[in-house]
Amino acid sequence: MKYVDEFRSPELIAKASEEIRKLADPARHYRIMEVCGGHTHAIYRFGLKDLLPDNVELIHGPGCPVCVLPMGRIDDGLSLSSDPDFVFTAFGDMMRVPGTHGSPLEFKARGKDVRIVYSPADALKLARNNPQKEVMFFAIGFETTAPSTALTLIRAKAEGLRNFSVFCNHVTIIPAIRAILDSPDMRIDGFVGPGHVSTVIGCRPYHWIAHDERKPVVVSGFEPLDILQSVVMLLRQLRNGEARVENQYKRVVPWEGNRAALRAMAEVFELRPYFEWRGLGFISQSALKIRPGYAEWDTEQRFTVPGVRVTDPKAAQCGEVLKGVLKPSQCKLFGQECTPEQPVGALMVSSEGSCAAYYNYQHLRPVTIANAATV
Amino acid sequence: MCLAIPGKIVELDAKQAHLAVVDVVGVRRKVDLGLLQDDPPILGDWVLIHVGFAMSKISEADAEDQMRTLQLLGETDAAMQEVRGYGLEQETVEKRGPKVQP
Numbered sequence: 001m002k003y004v005d006e007f008r009s010p011e012l013i014a015k016a017s018e019e020i021r022k023l024a025d026p027a028r029h030y031r032i033m034e035v036c037g038g039h040t041h042a043i044y045r046f047g048l049k050d051l052l053p054d055n056v057e058l059i060h061g062p063g064c065p066v067c068v069l070p071m072g073r074i075d076d077g078l079s080l081s082s083d084p085d086f087v088f089t090a091f092g093d094m095m096r097v098p099g100t101h102g103s104p105l106e107f108k109a110r111g112k113d114v115r116i117v118y119s120p121a122d123a124l125k126l127a128r129n130n131p132q133k134e135v136m137f138f139a140i141g142f143e144t145t146a147p148s149t150a151l152t153l154i155r156a157k158a159e160g161l162r163n164f165s166v167f168c169n170h171v172t173i174i175p176a177i178r179a180i181l182d183s184p185d186m187r188i189d190g191f192v193g194p195g196h197v198s199t200v201i202g203c204r205p206y207h208w209i210a211h212d213e214r215k216p217v218v219v220s221g222f223e224p225l226d227i228l229q230s231v232v233m234l235l236r237q238l239r240n241g242e243a244r245v246e247n248q249y250k251r252v253v254p255w256e257g258n259r260a261a262l263r264a265m266a267e268v269f270e271l272r273p274y275f276e277w278r279g280l281g282f283i284s285q286s287a288l289k290i291r292p293g294y295a296e297w298d299t300e301q302r303f304t305v306p307g308v309r310v311t312d313p314k315a316a317q318c319g320e321v322l323k324g325v326l327k328p329s330q331c332k333l334f335g336q337e338c339t340p341e342q343p344v345g346a347l348m349v350s351s352e353g354s355c356a357a358y359y360n361y362q363h364l365r366p367v368t369i370a371n372a373a374t375v
Numbered sequence: 376m377c378l379a380i381p382g383k384i385v386e387l388d389a390k391q392a393h394l395a396v397v398d399v400v401g402v403r404r405k406v407d408l409g410l411l412q413d414d415p416p417i418l419g420d421w422v423l424i425h426v427g428f429a430m431s432k433i434s435e436a437d438a439e440d441q442m443r444t445l446q447l448l449g450e451t452d453a454a455m456q457e458v459r460g461y462g463l464e465q466e467t468v469e470k471r472g473p474k475v476q477p
Contacts, residue, residue, distance in 0.1 A: 038377055045448055065377070091426070092456075118460035119427025121407055125462055141426075144377060148428040151409045196379050199423070199431050222444050251437045252379075252423065258430065261410045351450075352377060 009225055016228035017051040023235035030056045031187055032234055033324060035177060036194035037064030037352025038222055044357040046224045056231065059324035060354040062176045063194055065141045066093050067322065067346040067353045068277045069169055072308035074099035077138045077167045079306050080299070081112040087130070088114045089123040090138035097349050100310055104138075120145075120152040120166070127156075127164035136299050137166045143200040146170040146288060147261035150268040153290070156297050167299035168290050171275065173197050174205050175286035179277075181213055185325055190234040192227065193219035195249050202257025203245050210243040221249040268294055278312065278346060279319030318345040321354060328358035335359060378445065380424045380454045381438035382406065384416050397424065399454075400442065404461040427461045 024030060034040060040060045043049065049058060062068050078099055081088045088104060095105045095116060108114035113133075117123045120137050127135035139149045149166060156164050173194060180186055193206055198219045206217040216237040220230035230248045237244060247253055268291060275287030290298035299305065312318055316333050320326040328334055328347070338344040340356050347353035351360070382397030393409040395416070407428045408415060414432065416422055421438040422429035433441070445454050 042444075042448060116460070117462070118457045119407075119462070121427050122460075122462040141377070144430075145426050147410050147430070148407075148426045151407065151428065155409075196377065196423075196425065196430075199379075222448070223440065224447075252431055252433055254431075258410060260413045261430065264410065351453075 013225055013228060016225060016232055019232050020056060020228065020235060021053050023232065023239055024053050024056050026055065028055060030189050030235065030238065031059050032056065032190050032192060032231060033059040033061045033188045034192040035061040035063045035173060036197065037350065038195065039192055039220065039227060040354050041352050041357050042222050042227060044361040048224060048227055051228060052231070059188065061180065061324065062277065062280060062322050063142065063173065064350050064352040065171065066097055066350040068171065068279065069140060069346065070276045070278045071099055071310040071312070073169050075101065075308040075310065076305040078104060078107055080136065080303055081107055081114065085133050086113065087126065087133050087135045088112065088138060089117045089126065089135060091118070091140070092116045093350055094138060094140060097346055098343065120149050124152050124156055124161065124164055127161055131163055133163060135164050139166050140169045142171060142173050142197050144196045146269065147200055147264050150264040153268045153294050153297050154264060157294060162296065165297050165299040165302055166290065168288060170269065170288040171286055172288065175283050176277065176280065177209060179280055179283045180323060183323060186323060188215060189238060190216040192230050193217045195219065195221055195253065198253045198257065200258050200261045203247050203253070203255050206245045210245050214243040216243050217245045219247045219249050219253055221252065279322035313344055316345040318347050321347055328355040378450055378454050378457060379441060380458060381433065381441040382422055382424050384418055384420050384422065387418060397422065399458045402455060402458050404458050406461065
């Protein structure tokens with residue numbers, strides 16, 4: 001694996017790993033959850049588990065937006081594509097996610113107008129350039145992508161563009177963390193906080209986790225050293241009996257977040273009373289819907305969508321994996337019926353899903369950053 | 376979708392102030408600066424881009440680190456595919472203002 005010698009500061013990585021060993025009380029077992037799918041990907045890719053002692057366990061959280069989207073929402077979004085003038089647009093990540101009657105890509109293969117866009121602004125442009133078409137943007141993501149959808153809707157309204165709408169599936173990270181902490185079968189000692197979501201929301205929204213739940217939170221960057229340093233910071237707090245929110249990713253994340261992005265979101269979105277999360281069930285006030293002032297650009301308010309609810313395949317244990325109760329390989333379907341090529345559950349679709357990350361990198365385990373750090 | 380892509384602002388749009396051309400390792404595309412309106416970037420600044428929108432200003436060193444992280448994660452191709460896919464470019468051609476060199 002050629003990438004091992006490309007890691008920056010192997011000596012610092014070795015030092016952080018050593019520090020973790022010193023800080024971890026051998027009499028305790030630590031369960032640290034990384035909330036963000038990007039961190040999950042990095043942890044597997046860099047083999048960071050090998051740099052941690054056995055009693056420091058990383059639990060993978062629900063921070064992969066593709067993975068937590070219930071299948072019924074995909075069915076709802078695709079239901080409108082039977083109209084030949086209707087254009088379904090979505091990010092590439094969505095295209096292979098299975099719905100009951102196929103993925104968006106399969107709908108495209110059947111002749112439906114399904115297109116990949118890389119930005120909601122591109123979906124808007126498509127509508128602008130094709131006034132005879134009805135263009136829908138299938139919006140997904142946490143607070144990282146929600147402001148871009150919001151600003152796109154603000155622009156659509158300002159332009160008075162009538163043939164554009166957003167099917168909003170944006171979710172928010174804080175209620176998901178609350179659901180995990182409220183879950184009776186979960187024990188988490190601390191959180192590696194999401195990096196890019198925090199660029200938008202800042203660090204204040206995590207305060208209750210530290211203050212009320214007495215769990216430390218460290219907002220982290222994505223490099224191997226960032227993640228290990230964040231684990232050091234968490235273990236240090238735990239050793240000292242502290243519970244605070246710290247920002248390891250100061251170089252990118254301002255404590256207050258991005259106010260312009262928050263304003264755009266507040267202008268366009270309000271909280272849904274509840275929303276279904278795949279694997280986690282219904283979580284109250286956990287998702288965004290489009291405000292009445294933007295109803296003309298809201299797919300759900302303008303068109304009739306069936307409101308499909310689909311039960312996940314019984315054998316797939318996505319929920320337990322999402323909550324960190326099971327490891328991906330402990331699911332009955334893992335690697336057999338469910339693979340990145342033929343995903344049954346959404347955790348296998350996205351590179352940020354813990355099952356796909358586990359599947360793709362399990363064979364690389366013998367050659368990891370651990371080797372690089374010690375040479 | 377969740378990629379944060381570092382780019383350098385190389386051209387501001389004289390007619391549409393919320394748009395700018397960024398350079399991402401040699402590929403130039405238009406991105407939207409609207410989410411940075413409280414502290415707008417100027418020519419030569421580095422930004423992190425999510426789905427076609429600049430989301431934060433960063434230093435050049437951090438931009439290099441971010442590119443490196445993408446490379447280590449095996450996401451460079453996906454990031455470049457995303458940047459190449461930003462379709463605002465045509466507007467650049469149609470509505471381009473006087474070109475300003477950094």
